[in-house]
Amino acid sequence: MFPLYDTIPSIRKPFVNIMIIIVNVIVFAYELMISSMDWSGEVLEGFFRTFGFVPEKMFYAFPIVAMFTHMFVHGGWSHIIGNMWFLKIFGDNVEDAMGHFKFFIFYITGGLFALFFHVIFNPFSPYPLVGASGAISAVMGAYFVLFYYSRIVSLVFLILPFIVEIPAFIYLPYWFIIQVLNGLLADVTGTGVAYWAHAGGFIYGVIVGMRVRKKRYWY
Structure with missing residues (x-):
């Protein structure tokens, strides 16, 4: 189910x-520039390892800067396009609910919590964690609490692709469950996707969203 847009402007x-x-x-444009001049790929790999968060580095050189920069680094076209599309769909409404400054703080702290969750399950990983998906997952978690009554217009692929409106209170929990199941599977088979970061970010978003809803009487 690929989301196209939601029904709340x-x-x-x-x-x-x-x-x-x-x-x-x-x-990402800077990454493309590096890639175009780096035939060996070593410079770009160094960029990922410097500005992405490598869990195993915690044991000898805690990468504080990378805790923040990893949220703005992406591994390819599909990675950044997918992440920015999800952020475009869900982020505007959550920013409406929280206000501009609080949304920014929420986004960054959501990314940090997602990183923490990822590290719990991958403490000795030598691979750099990059991407905004953890922070965006937090946005989706908050959206679920604040705008559960919304509908997500999605492209669904069965035998043929078709478009359907899916209630947010169904779409988002389903998405979360898929991340958890994939995370459990990845623990066995191994994968390049940080499913536990997605799950952790979503949990953080739900917690913060509940506080925002209670404080501002969102129904």
Whole structure:
């Protein structure tokens, strides 16, 4: 189920959400520039290992900077396009609910919590964690709590592709369960996707979303 758009328009211009997308695109453009001049791939690999978060580094040189920079580095076209598309769909409404500054703080802390969750399950991993998906998962978790009544217009592939409106209170928990199941499977088979970061980010978003909803009387 690939989301196309949701049924709730944003009230205010989502300046922070747009800014985050722009920063991610700029960083990815820089990666493409490095790649175009780096035939061996060593420079780009060094970039990922410097600005991505490598869990095993915690035991000899805790990468504080990478805790933040990993959220703005992506591993390829499908990686960044998918992440930015999800952020575009779900981020504007959550920014509406929280306000610009609080949304920015929430986004960053959501990415940090997702990173923490990933490290719990992969403490000795030598592979750099990159991508905004952990922080975006937090946005999706908050969206689930604050806008459960929304509908997610999605492209579904069965025998033929078709478009269907799926209630957010079905779409988002289903997405979360898939991340957990894939995380359990990845623990056995191994994969390049940080499913536990997705799950952790979503949990954080639900917790924060519940506090926002209670404080602002969202129904």
